[in-house]
Amino acid sequence: xxxVLFLVFGAICTAGAVNLLAQTHPISSALSLVVVMxxxxxxYLLLGxxxxxxxxxxxxxxxxxxLFVFVIMLLNAGIEExxxxxxxxxxxxxxxxxxGGLLIAxxxxxxxxxxxxxxxxxxxxxxxxxxxxxxxxxxPFELTSILVLIAIxxxxxxxxxxxxxxxxxxxxx
Amino acid sequence: MIKIVLVLxxxxxxxxxxxxxxxxxxxxxxxxxxxxxxxxxxxxxPLADGIKFLLKEDLTPPxxxxxxxxxxxxxxxxxxxxxxxxxxxxxxLSIGGYSIPLQITDVNIGLLVVLGITSVGVxxxxxxxxxxxxxxxxxxGLRASAQMISYEICLGLSLVGVLIVSGSFSLREIVESQxxxxxxxxxxxxxxxxxxxxxxxxxxxxxxETNRIPFDLPEAETELVAGxxxxxxxxxxxxxxxxxxxxxxTVACLATLLFLGGWSGPLFGPPLFQALLPTFWFxxxxxxxxxxxxWVRGTLPRFRYDQLMAFGWKFLFPMAIANLVxxxxxxxxxx
Numbered sequence: 001x002x003x004v005l006f007l008v009f010g011a012i013c014t015a016g017a018v019n020l021l022a023q024t025h026p027i028s029s030a031l032s033l034v035v036v037m038x039x040x041x042x043x044y045l046l047l048g049x050x051x052x053x054x055x056x057x058x059x060x061x062x063x064x065x066x067l068f069v070f071v072i073m074l075l076n077a078g079i080e081e082x083x084x085x086x087x088x089x090x091x092x093x094x095x096x097x098x099x100g101g102l103l104i105a106x107x108x109x110x111x112x113x114x115x116x117x118x119x120x121x122x123x124x125x126x127x128x129x130x131x132x133x134x135x136x137x138x139x140p141f142e143l144t145s146i147l148v149l150i151a152i153x154x155x156x157x158x159x160x161x162x163x164x165x166x167x168x169x170x171x172x173x
Numbered sequence: 174m175i176k177i178v179l180v181l182x183x184x185x186x187x188x189x190x191x192x193x194x195x196x197x198x199x200x201x202x203x204x205x206x207x208x209x210x211x212x213x214x215x216x217x218x219p220l221a222d223g224i225k226f227l228l229k230e231d232l233t234p235p236x237x238x239x240x241x242x243x244x245x246x247x248x249x250x251x252x253x254x255x256x257x258x259x260x261x262x263x264x265x266l267s268i269g270g271y272s273i274p275l276q277i278t279d280v281n282i283g284l285l286v287v288l289g290i291t292s293v294g295v296x297x298x299x300x301x302x303x304x305x306x307x308x309x310x311x312x313x314g315l316r317a318s319a320q321m322i323s324y325e326i327c328l329g330l331s332l333v334g335v336l337i338v339s340g341s342f343s344l345r346e347i348v349e350s351q352x353x354x355x356x357x358x359x360x361x362x363x364x365x366x367x368x369x370x371x372x373x374x375x376x377x378x379x380x381x382e383t384n385r386i387p388f389d390l391p392e393a394e395t396e397l398v399a400g401x402x403x404x405x406x407x408x409x410x411x412x413x414x415x416x417x418x419x420x421x422x423t424v425a426c427l428a429t430l431l432f433l434g435g436w437s438g439p440l441f442g443p444p445l446f447q448a449l450l451p452t453f454w455f456x457x458x459x460x461x462x463x464x465x466x467x468w469v470r471g472t473l474p475r476f477r478y479d480q481l482m483a484f485g486w487k488f489l490f491p492m493a494i495a496n497l498v499x500x501x502x503x504x505x506x507x508x
Contacts (some may be wrong), residue, residue: 027241027303034296054285062292063322066299070318073303073311126282126342 006046013039024079026072030065037061049124176277177258184257188418189219195467202471226411234305234404241304246405246412249297253419256290259283260426261345263436263452275452276345283344284336287427288329291382295321297416298384298391302401313400316478317384317391323485324381324388330493331374334500335362335431348435361434370496372432374489376465379424381485383417385466387473388481395475425462433458 016035023029037060044053133141193208193215200207208215233242260283261276280286295318302314339347339362353360363372381388392400402413429435438454440447476484 027300031241031300038293050280050282051285054282054289057289058285058292062289062295063325066292066295066318066322069296069299069303070315070322073299073315073318076311 002046006043009039009042009046013043024082026080027069030068030072033068034061034065037065044124047124051124051126051129053124176273180257180277181254184254184419184422185415187422188415189223191418191421191463192222192414193219194463195470198464198467199471202468223411226408229407231407231409234307236306237404238304238306241300242404243409245297245301245304246409246416247297248300249294249416250412250419252290252294252297253416253423256287256423257419257426259286259344260423260430261348261435262455266448274345279343279345282342284332284342284347284427284431287423288325288332291420291423292321292325294416294420297413298401301405301413302391305401305404307404309397309399310401310403313391313393313397313403317401320381320384320388320390320481320485323482324378324489327374327485327489327493328378328382330490330497331371331378332431333497334368334371337497337500337504338362338365338368344430344435348430348437351434352437359434359437361432361437363432367496367499368432370492371500372428374493374496375428375432377484377489379428380466380469381481383420383424385417385421386470387476389475390478390481393475421463421466422459425459425466428462429455429458433462 013036016032016039020029020032020036023032037056041053041056041061044050044056196218197207197215208218211217211221233239258277259280261274261279263275265272265274298317298321299314302310302312302317305311335347336342339350341347341350347362351359351361355364358364362368380386384391390400391397392402394400397403402410405413436451436455438450438457440450442450
């Protein structure tokens with residue numbers, strides 16, 4: 001039952017990813033990405049990582065993608081124009097993607113320590129993850145938080161452009 | 174299975190009667206009667222409304238993007254109704270040797286499930302606004318998505334304090350950690366240290382999340398006709414309506430479970446009565462919370478949009494972080 005669900009949602013995930021590229025309208029593409037995120041969350045859930053699954057939905061489907069949709073709506077982006085695609089993309093891109101995929105698959109098969117993980121057997125409880133994050137991986141975790149802080153400061157700097165000359169209104173928009 | 178049907182039935186009925194309660198209470202606050210014609214005290218009004226919604230013509234304007242126009246109300250209502258699944262209503266009922274937990278399913282990350290489902294519910298509103306192909310709807314959808322994302326952060330942060338105090342994501346365990354008394358004050362989270370600040374933040378953020386006055390800018394009828402659901406009619410409109418009130422009830426349930434001690438309350442009387450009393454306390458607290466919702470609606474005017482954003486980001490957000498730091502320090506000091 002678990003395996004069947006895993007395969008079904010894997011298929012939905014891949015279909016969403018392909019649809020993301022195939023759609024011409026930005027909103028449809030964004031919604032396909034939401035489908036990808038949601039089915040990934042279900043995959044995590046099936047692997048027993050319920051905390052990661054919930055966070056995946058809250059952060060990616062609930063916050064990041066809502067912002068994407070928001071920006072698309074705000075810019076009122078229309079249907080994109082189709083081009084035939086460049087030769088470089090066909091000559092270099094397709095073999096490149098294939099080679100990369102093969103490389104990843106080979107590495108995973110060779111280096112992952114052999115054997116497959118049983119469904120639902122990964123440690124997924126919030127306590128376990130908290131222990132791992134704040135004991136074993138504290139330094140990477142804190143480094144990431146500094147990275148995020150830098151990104152926030154950059155965003156504030158970019159958004160806080162000097163106002164055009166004129167009478168100051170004293171109001172924010 | 175029976176439990177799911179029963180809970181859904183109770184939820185939908187309470188959605189209908191929250192609408193009735195709101196019309197009645199706001200009516201009395203504004204010195205008028207509210208619904209009176211259909212049934213005694215207008216009690217059958219929700220039924221009449223339901224029949225009316227079903228029988229009205231379901232218009233689809235010509236220039237809408239149809240798939241999303243139809244999907245949007247469904248997303249909204251499904252997300253609103255699903256999140257009730259993890260909410261516990263009382264202690265386990267034991268009938269004839271069987272113990273029935275009063276909850277559809279108990280997951281150990283219950284709180285995160287509710288937050289996740291409600292955060293996906295934004296799509297319903299945003300896509301309704303976009304797919305309607307109408308400037309008022311679009312503005313409503315835009316406002317809704319910006320507002321919901323902004324206030325979701327404050328909502329989440331206000332809950333982290335409670336999580337630190339209780340040490341669990343499971344809603345049942347959070348309630349069980351609030352049983353008992355400090356001298357004569359009940360051991361509810363709202364009375365723990367400065368958690369009443371967290372409760373205040375939660376209250377504000379919850380109003381904004383459910384698009385209620387004073388934060389109902391996505392559907393501000395004085396400027397946007399009806400905001401994101403301008404183009405909707407009949408049952409599709411009713412779905413947005415139901416989603417809004419179901420969300421209100423979910424938010425009220427969460428507030429009860431996290432801050433007000435859930436189903437804890439004085440127990441007395443014969444055994445059967447005692448078994449039902451916790452659920453009664455739970456419902457009573459939810460009712461009080463819903464009443465405050467309606468009260469605020471009858472009292473406060475609507476914010477301006479920049480005030481809304483400034484309030485969220487410059488007042489609630491720093492306060493939520495400060496509360497979080499203080500709570501974490503207190504809990505660390507005590508343990």
